[in-house]
Amino acid sequence: xxxxxxxxxxxxxxxxxxxxxxxxxxxxxxxxxxxxxxxxxxxxxxxxxxxxxxxxxxxxxxxxxxxxxxxxxxxxxxxxxxxxxxxxxxxxxxxxxxxxxxxxxxxxxxxxxxxxxxxxxxx
Amino acid sequence: xxxxxxxxxxxxxxxxxxxxxxxxxxxxxxxxxxxxxxxxxxxxxxxxxxxxxxxxxxxxxxxxxxxxxxxxxxxxxxxxxxxxxxxxxxxxxxxxxxxxxxxxxxxxxxxxxxxxxxxxxxxxxxxxxxxxxxxxxxxxxxxxxxxxxxxxxxxxxxxxxxxxxxxxxxxxxxxxxxxxxxxxxxxxxxxxxxxxxxxxxxxxxxxxxxxxxxxxxxxxxxxxxxxxxxxxxxxxxxxxxxxxxxxxxxxxxxxxxxxxxxxxxxxxxxxxxxxxxxxxxxxxxxxxxxxxxxxxxxxxxxxxxxxxxxxxxxxxxxxxxxxxxxxxxxxxxxxxxxxxxxxxxxxxxxxxxxxxxxxxxxxxxxxxxxxxxxxxxxxxxxxxxxxxxxxxxxxxxxxxxxxxxxxxxxxxxxxxxxxxxxxxxxxxxxxxxxxxxxxxxxxxxxxxxxxxxxxxxxxxxxxxxxxxxxxxxxxxxxxxxxxxxxxxxxxxxxxxxxxxxxxxxxxxxxxxxxxxxxxxxxxxxxxxxxxxxxxxxxxxxxxxxxxxxxxxxxxxxxxxxxxx
Numbered sequence: 001x002x003x004x005x006x007x008x009x010x011x012x013x014x015x016x017x018x019x020x021x022x023x024x025x026x027x028x029x030x031x032x033x034x035x036x037x038x039x040x041x042x043x044x045x046x047x048x049x050x051x052x053x054x055x056x057x058x059x060x061x062x063x064x065x066x067x068x069x070x071x072x073x074x075x076x077x078x079x080x081x082x083x084x085x086x087x088x089x090x091x092x093x094x095x096x097x098x099x100x101x102x103x104x105x106x107x108x109x110x111x112x113x114x115x116x117x118x119x120x121x122x123x
Numbered sequence: 124x125x126x127x128x129x130x131x132x133x134x135x136x137x138x139x140x141x142x143x144x145x146x147x148x149x150x151x152x153x154x155x156x157x158x159x160x161x162x163x164x165x166x167x168x169x170x171x172x173x174x175x176x177x178x179x180x181x182x183x184x185x186x187x188x189x190x191x192x193x194x195x196x197x198x199x200x201x202x203x204x205x206x207x208x209x210x211x212x213x214x215x216x217x218x219x220x221x222x223x224x225x226x227x228x229x230x231x232x233x234x235x236x237x238x239x240x241x242x243x244x245x246x247x248x249x250x251x252x253x254x255x256x257x258x259x260x261x262x263x264x265x266x267x268x269x270x271x272x273x274x275x276x277x278x279x280x281x282x283x284x285x286x287x288x289x290x291x292x293x294x295x296x297x298x299x300x301x302x303x304x305x306x307x308x309x310x311x312x313x314x315x316x317x318x319x320x321x322x323x324x325x326x327x328x329x330x331x332x333x334x335x336x337x338x339x340x341x342x343x344x345x346x347x348x349x350x351x352x353x354x355x356x357x358x359x360x361x362x363x364x365x366x367x368x369x370x371x372x373x374x375x376x377x378x379x380x381x382x383x384x385x386x387x388x389x390x391x392x393x394x395x396x397x398x399x400x401x402x403x404x405x406x407x408x409x410x411x412x413x414x415x416x417x418x419x420x421x422x423x424x425x426x427x428x429x430x431x432x433x434x435x436x437x438x439x440x441x442x443x444x445x446x447x448x449x450x451x452x453x454x455x456x457x458x459x460x461x462x463x464x465x466x467x468x469x470x471x472x473x474x475x476x477x478x479x480x481x482x483x484x485x486x487x488x489x490x491x492x493x494x495x496x497x498x499x500x501x502x503x504x505x506x507x508x509x510x511x512x513x514x515x516x517x518x519x520x521x522x523x524x525x526x527x528x529x530x531x532x533x534x535x536x537x538x539x540x541x542x543x544x545x546x547x548x549x550x551x552x553x554x555x556x557x558x559x560x561x562x563x564x565x566x567x568x569x570x571x572x573x574x575x576x577x578x579x580x581x582x583x584x585x586x587x588x589x590x591x592x593x594x595x596x597x598x599x600x601x602x603x604x605x606x607x608x609x610x611x612x613x614x615x616x617x618x619x620x621x622x623x624x625x626x627x628x629x630x631x632x633x634x635x636x637x638x639x640x641x642x643x644x645x646x647x648x649x650x651x652x653x654x655x656x657x658x659x660x661x662x663x664x665x666x667x668x669x670x671x672x673x674x675x676x677x678x679x680x681x682x683x684x685x686x687x
Contacts, residue, residue, distance in 0.1 A: 005239030006224035006312045010274055011355060011441070014554075015561055020164055033228065033317055033672065035236060057224060057243035058598030066239065086480060088597065106447040106478050107574040110565070 001052045002030040002039040004063045009056035012106065013086060016052070019110045025117070036063070040070035045077055045114045052102075055085045061094040062102075064106045071088060084108065135143040140568050141403035145358035146523060146559070148502045153514035161521060166412070168292040169478045170466075170507035174415040176408050176520070178429045178466040179389075184504030188460070190469035191494055192217030192435070194271050196245025198599040200257040203246050206484065207261055214491050217469050218261065218270040218301075220281065227273040229318025229671050231655035233615075236672045242599040244481070245310075250614060254284040259369045263289050269435070269469075270395075275324040276658045282344070283645040285343045291649070300342035302391050302435070308540055309488055317671040318658050321545065326622060327375055327640060327661070333639035336382050337357035343433070344392035345373055350385050351436045353395035356557030359406045360523060364530035365549075367413055368540040374422050382391035384424045389431040390414055394467075396438040396458040402459070404510060405520040407434055407465030409658075412520075413527060433468040439570055443478040447573040447584055448591040451475035455492055463512055470494065480595035495568040500559050610630040611617050612652070618651035624684040627660055631685045634664025648653045656681065 001017050003010065009045045010032060016020060028046050043051050057062055060083050071077045082102035083095055092103045102116050142148045150157075154608050161167070168174055171181030180187060180270035191214060197203045207218060221227075222245045225237035231249045232241055241247060246257055263285070270281050282303055289296050307324035310316045319327070328345065347369035349362035357365065369391070374384050392410055397403050414432035418424040440459040443451045452475050462470050472490045474482035509515050534543055543549045563569035570576035626647040633643040644657060652660070659669040659677065663685055670675040 004229040006230075006236065007240055007243070008224060008227075011557065016556065018558060018561065032315060033236065035674075036239070057240050059239055059243055063599060079399050086478075087591070088480065088595065089599075107444050107446055109569070109575065 003032045007057045013054040036066035036070045044076045051081045055081045064100045143402040157518040169210040174412040176412040183507035190217035192471045194219040194221045196221035198242040212393045216265045221245040227274045229658040230609045241604045256652040264298035270303040270544040273314040275320040300341045304346045306348045309348040313355045330639045343391045348393040357552040360526045364527045384422045384598040385426045391433045398442045403461040404465040435469040437471045438473045440473045445478040476595040485595045580608040623650045
């Protein structure tokens with residue numbers, strides 16, 4: 001679970017971290033104020049199955065592209081990215097075009113998000 | 124094909140909970156015995172009389188309506204200025220200023236960590252000329268301004284810009300009106316703001332208050348904030364308790380600097396209007412009473428003015444939903460109504476499209492019109508504290524008072540609010556509250572219409588809801604962000620570096636020697652010192668690294684100025 005940039009809205013990320021842990025997943029939360037480089041580095045060194053980007057500034061397409069670029073530099077572009085937060089229909093289309101899935105708006109039921117993560121991860 | 128059988132929703136016919144949003148268990152009705160322990164004179168008093176439970180003015184709204192405010196901060200100074208003008212023309216009376224998220228974190232647009240949030244949540248107000256453009260033509264000295272930022276560096280710097288603008292125009296700064304949130308607990312508890320560590324936050328909070336108390340008497344330089352802790356998870360009892368604890372410690376610290384509470388004058392709290400209607404009203408009434416008692420009995424206030432609490436409101440953004448955004452109109456209307464029945468002094472209502480993006484102009488105008496309808500069509504504000512004496516409301520207010528006092532005792536037993544922040548205890552309390560809400564939602568004890576209840580089977584929404592989502596404000600593009608970086612780079616190269624160096628040294632020395640830095644910030648900002656540089660120089664004065672994100676070095680002119 002990662003937050004890139006200076007977005008202060010953390011409640012969605014924290015809520016999801018707890019819910020995912022409750023289902024038995026191992027979750028690493030980067031905290032706020034991260035750089036795309038740091039997120040890619042943490043994802044690789046921790047060998048994560050999925051990167052979840054949370055943002056409420058409307059910048060998810062820009063953030064996701066930066067993280068994808070950084071993953072590419074580390075030959076780690078195979079790690080799937082999901083996103084959630086404030087999203088317009090245009091944002092969702094842009095994110096889908098770059099291969100980012102989920103793209104959940106506020107209030108999405110937890111079971112929908114959990115089911116989506118399970119489709120991305122080999123059991 | 125046989126039509127599908129229609130099912131009666133089991134949720135539609137009864138309540139699913141018996142307690143308030145903050146978990147206060149309720150009886151099915153209340154009567155005289157439930158408020159028999161209360162004395163009208165001591166516990167309530169007439170509107171305008173101590174302890175001000177029923178309002179701080181005898182006639183309340185009849186002659187003085189609440190201020191209608193919004194945070195107005197779009198991606199550019201130009202569109203923000205346009206928006207202010209339009210909202211003022213439609214009845215806005217209180218101008219809340221904000222900036223983008225990187226600036227609130229203490230960095231300029233040319234900082235590498237700014238890019239991913241640049242111009243989001245507002246203008247990148249990195250220096251005085253941006254403020255001049257954003258506020259061009261707006262009546263400084265007449266309009267009421269509020270600084271609603273996150274980081275503590277924002278208050279000392281942007282108040283400094285307002286003073287610098289007035290002095291630049293030859294105006295008397297004593298005419299400056301408004302307030303700063305300037306709450307050091309909220310900055311760290313909710314936002315984890317990286318600009319300064321807590322010890323610097325606590326000191327510059329006081330520098331700003333002390334300077335303001337002596338030079339701009341119509342500016343309220345601290346407004347302890349419950350809105351954001353509440354949005355972060357705190358319930359109503361802990362929201363109010365936190366504000367009272369912050370206000371108390373700030374006034375005690377200020378007394379040590381020689382500014383007593385009677386000289387300081389009325390307190391302001393920024394509180395949250397949540398969805399639970401009666402609990403929210405009780406909270407506002409109780410806040411006035413509890414502050415009046417603390418001011419008089421604990422802080423030694425002698426003047427009525429110094430016992431008065433003004434309440435500024437932000438309605439809950441968290442309560443608004445992305446699903447069926449039209450429903451947000453009902454939520455916000457009820458929240459506004461709770462504010463008016465609770466006797467608040469200024470009101471910043473969230474917009475129906477706020478779960479989608481920054482508010483669109485039309486949604487803002489709808490907010491103002493809602494308030495005008497409550498006022499001029501429903502006639503709600505004609506009588507002060509119209510719910511006063513209600514068995515239920517008075518019982519609830521009294522019960523919350525006991526709960527808030529218990530919470531304040533616990534904070535005191537843990538060494539005070541700063542110790543509770545530093546030990547992580549406040550964060551634990553906030554997390555526990557947040558998890559309780561999460562559990563209630565999962566268990567169906569907290570229904571959010573259109574989200575975890577009353578959803579149509581195919582989740583299809585009509586054209587009105589779709590339109591609300593489509594008109595929400597769109598965030599700035601990559602090209603706009605690139606232009607901003609070029610602009611700040613040009614600006615930094617255009618300054619008189621010798622003058623800037625001298626005033627940078629003044630700020631550094633004032634910081635290092637423990638003198639009040641507010642005047643030094645104002646003068647350096649006049650010479651072009653940016654927000655990010657101001658943060659860096661103050662940090663250097665404390666002997667810590669210039670960049671809060673530890674990514675960029677100290678600029679050459681700063682190194683030359685401070686002789687490092």
